[in-house]
Amino acid sequence: xxxxxxxxxxxxxxxxxxxxxxxxxxxxxxxxxxxxxxxxxxxxxxxxxxxxxxxxxxxxxxxxxxxxxxxxxxxxxxxxxxxxxxxxxxxxxxxxxxxxxxxxxxxxxxxxxxxxxxxxxxxxxxxxxxxxxxxxxxxxxxxxxxxxxxxxxxxxxxxxxxxxxxxxxxxxxxxxxxxxxxxxxxxxxxxxxxxxxxxxxxxxxxxxxxxxxxxxxxxxxxxxxxxxxxxxxxxxxxxxxxxxxxxxxxxxxxxxxxxxxxxxxxxxxxxxxxxxxxxxxxxxxxxxxxxxxxxxxxxxxxxxxxxxxxxxxxxxxxxxxxxxxxxxxxxxxxxxxxxxxxxxxxxxxx
Amino acid sequence: xxxxxxxxxxxxxxxxxxxxxxxxxxxxxxxxxxxxxxxxxxxxxxxxxxxxxxxxxxxxxxxxxxxxxxxxxxxxxxxxxxxxxxxxxxxxxxxxxxxxxxxxxxxxxxxxxxxxxxxxxxxxxxxxxxxxxxxxxxxxxxxxxxxxxxxxxxxxxxxxxxxxxxxxxxxxxxxxxxxxxxxxxxxxxxxxxxxxxxxxxxxxxxxxxxxxxxxxxxxxxxxxxxxxxxxxxxxxxxxxxxxxxxxx
Numbered sequence: 343x344x345x346x347x348x349x350x351x352x353x354x355x356x357x358x359x360x361x362x363x364x365x366x367x368x369x370x371x372x373x374x375x376x377x378x379x380x381x382x383x384x385x386x387x388x389x390x391x392x393x394x395x396x397x398x399x400x401x402x403x404x405x406x407x408x409x410x411x412x413x414x415x416x417x418x419x420x421x422x423x424x425x426x427x428x429x430x431x432x433x434x435x436x437x438x439x440x441x442x443x444x445x446x447x448x449x450x451x452x453x454x455x456x457x458x459x460x461x462x463x464x465x466x467x468x469x470x471x472x473x474x475x476x477x478x479x480x481x482x483x484x485x486x487x488x489x490x491x492x493x494x495x496x497x498x499x500x501x502x503x504x505x506x507x508x509x510x511x512x513x514x515x516x517x518x519x520x521x522x523x524x525x526x527x528x529x530x531x532x533x534x535x536x537x538x539x540x541x542x543x544x545x546x547x548x549x550x551x552x553x554x555x556x557x558x559x560x561x562x563x564x565x566x567x568x569x570x571x572x573x574x575x576x577x578x579x580x581x582x583x584x585x586x587x588x589x590x591x592x593x594x595x596x597x598x599x600x601x602x603x604x605x606x607x608x609x610x611x612x613x614x615x616x617x618x619x620x621x622x623x624x625x626x627x628x629x630x631x632x633x634x635x636x637x638x639x640x641x642x643x644x645x646x647x648x649x650x651x652x653x654x655x656x657x658x659x660x661x662x663x664x665x666x667x668x669x670x671x672x673x674x675x676x677x678x679x680x681x682x683x684x685x686x687x688x689x690x691x692x
Numbered sequence: 693x694x695x696x697x698x699x700x701x702x703x704x705x706x707x708x709x710x711x712x713x714x715x716x717x718x719x720x721x722x723x724x725x726x727x728x729x730x731x732x733x734x735x736x737x738x739x740x741x742x743x744x745x746x747x748x749x750x751x752x753x754x755x756x757x758x759x760x761x762x763x764x765x766x767x768x769x770x771x772x773x774x775x776x777x778x779x780x781x782x783x784x785x786x787x788x789x790x791x792x793x794x795x796x797x798x799x800x801x802x803x804x805x806x807x808x809x810x811x812x813x814x815x816x817x818x819x820x821x822x823x824x825x826x827x828x829x830x831x832x833x834x835x836x837x838x839x840x841x842x843x844x845x846x847x848x849x850x851x852x853x854x855x856x857x858x859x860x861x862x863x864x865x866x867x868x869x870x871x872x873x874x875x876x877x878x879x880x881x882x883x884x885x886x887x888x889x890x891x892x893x894x895x896x897x898x899x900x901x902x903x904x905x906x907x908x909x910x911x912x913x914x915x916x917x918x919x920x921x922x923x924x925x926x927x928x929x930x931x932x933x934x935x936x937x938x939x940x
Binding site for chain 1: 694695696698699702703706707765766767768769770771772773774775776777938939940
C-alpha cells in the first residue's frame with residue numbers, strides 16, 4: 343500500500359530525514375515512534391504531499407506522490423499534529439467543506455453523519471469550532487481525516503492533549519478502524535503505540551533505527567533482566583548471603599529504601615530462575631523478604647535511554663540492535679570513538 | 693475550487709471584515725455620486741472610477757488573510773493534502789476576494805437605474821467604467837494575494853501590500869520626476885537610455901492612468917489586456933510561491 347524508498351528531506355542545510363525506506367502492506371497498523379524532532383512529522387507530511395521530498399520515492403497504492411499527487415492524496419486521510427480546523431466554522435459546516443474539497447462520491451449527509459457518530463461529535467455539530475475543547479477539536483480533526491473513507495490513515499500524534507478517557511476512546515477507534523484501513527500513527531508515547539500497533543518503526547535523528555513487529559521488538563529490546571529484592575536485614579550480611587545463592591551471577595546493594603529495609607539488585611546467570619533460591623535464603627537467615635520484582639527494562643525505559651543517545655549508532659547499541667557484542671566497560675570508550683565517525687559521514691554527505 | 697471559494701467567501705462574513713469593507717465601498721460610492729449629482733453631473737461612472745485611489749488602501753484588507761492566516765493556523769494542511777490542484781485553491785481564493793470586491797459596486801447598478809429614469813445617459817460608459825474598475829481590482833487582489841502567500845501574518849501582509857499600492861499610487865508622479873541627463877558622449881547616452889527605460893518601467897506601474905482611460909469612453913484592448921495580464925501573472929506567481937514553500 344505504501345512504499346517508501348531512500349527518502350531524504352533537507353531543510354536548507356539541515357538534513358531532517360535521511361535515507362528512510364519502508365513498506366507497509368494493506369491493513370497494517372504501524373506506529374512511528376521517536377522523540378520530538380526525530381523526523382516523524384516530516385515523513386508524514388511528505389507521505390501526504392504537504393511537503394516535497396529531496397530524494398527518494400514514495401508511492402501510495404502504486405501512485406507516486408510526486409508524479410501523481412492527486413490520485414495519491416485521494417487515498418489518504420491525514421490528521422496533522424495540529425488539527426487543521428477553521429475555527430470560525432461550525433463542525434458540520436467544516437466537515438461539509440472538507441467533503442466538497444476532497445470531491446467525495448458518497449452521499450453527503452449520511453456519510454458525514456456516520457463519521458460524526460463514529461468519533462462522537464454529533465452532539466456538537468452546530469457549535470463553532472473555536473468554542474470546542476482541545477479533545478473535541480482533535481476529534482473533529484479525526485473526522486476530517488475519515489471523510490471520503492480513504493484506505494490509508496496517517497495520524498500524527500492523535501491523542502496528544504486528550505484526557506485519559508478520551509485517549510482510550512481514540513485508541514479504541516484506531517483499533518476498530520485498523521480492521522479495514524492501513525494506518526500510520528506517530529507518537530512519542532510508547533504505551534500508546536504498544537496499545538494499537540502491530541508493527542513499530544523507531545525513528546531517531548531522521549533515520550529508521552528499528553522496524554519490526556511489536557512482539558519481536560519487545561523480545562529483542564528487553565534482553566537485560568535482573569531482579570530487585572527488598573529485605574529487612576543487615577545490608578552487608580545479606581549481600582554476601584545473596585551472592586552465594588545458586589545461579590546468581592552478581593549482587594549489588596542499592597541502599598536503604600525503607601526503614602530497616604535494603605534493596606539489592608540481583609543479576610542471575612543466563613536463563614537461571616533464582617527467585618525460589620532467594621526467598622529461601624532470606625528465610626534461612628530469619629529475615630523478611632518484602633518484595634522481589636523483576637527490573638527488566640520496560641520498553642518505556644529503553645526508549646527514554648534512546649532519546650538521550652548522542653547519535654544513532656549509540657542508540658542502536660542501547661537497543662541491542664547492533665550485532666556487535668561489547669563489554670560493558672568498553673561502552674564509554676565506544677562513544678568517544680563513534681562520535682568523530684558520525685561527523686565525517688555527515689560532512690561527506692554534504 | 694468551488695469548495696475553497698465558498699468557504700473563503702463565507703469567512704469574510706463570519707467576522708466584521710467583510711461588512712466593514714462593503715460599508716466603506718457603499719459609503720464612498722454614495723458620497724461621490726451624490727457629490728457629482730449635486731454638481732450637475734449625474735454620471736455613475738464618475739463615482740465608480742473616482743474611488744480608485746481609496747481602493748488602493750482598502751483592497752489590501754481584503755487580501756491580507758488569504759494565505760497568511762492559513763499558514764499561521766496550519767489550516768493549509770487540509771487544503772494542500774486534499775486531492776486538488778494547487779492552482780484551483782489559488783483561484784478559489786482569488787475569486788472569493790474578487791466577488792467581495794465586485795459586490796462593493798452593486799449599489800451603482802441601482803444608481804444607474806435611478807439616473808436613467810430621469811436623464812438620458814449612455815449605458816456603455818457606465819459598463820465600461822465598471823469593467824475597468826473590476827479589472828483594476830482583480831490586478832490589485834492578485835498582487836495582494838501574492839504578498840499574502842509570502843508571509844505568515846496578516847499584518848505583515850497588509851503592510852507590504854500597502855507599500856506596493858502606495859508605490860502604484862505615486863508611480864505616475866515618480867516617472868515624471870525621473871529626467872534623463874542630457875547626453876553628449878556615448879556613455880552618457882547609455883546612461884540616459886537606462887534612466888529613460890527605468891522611468892518607463894515606473895510609469896508602467898501607473899494603474900490609475902490606465903484606469904483613467906476607461907473613463908475616456910472609447911474601448912481599448914490594450915488597457916483591458918494590461919490589467920488581465922497583471923492579474924494572471926500574479927495568480928501564477930502565487931501558485932509558484934506556494935509550491936516553492938513545499939520545497940523549503
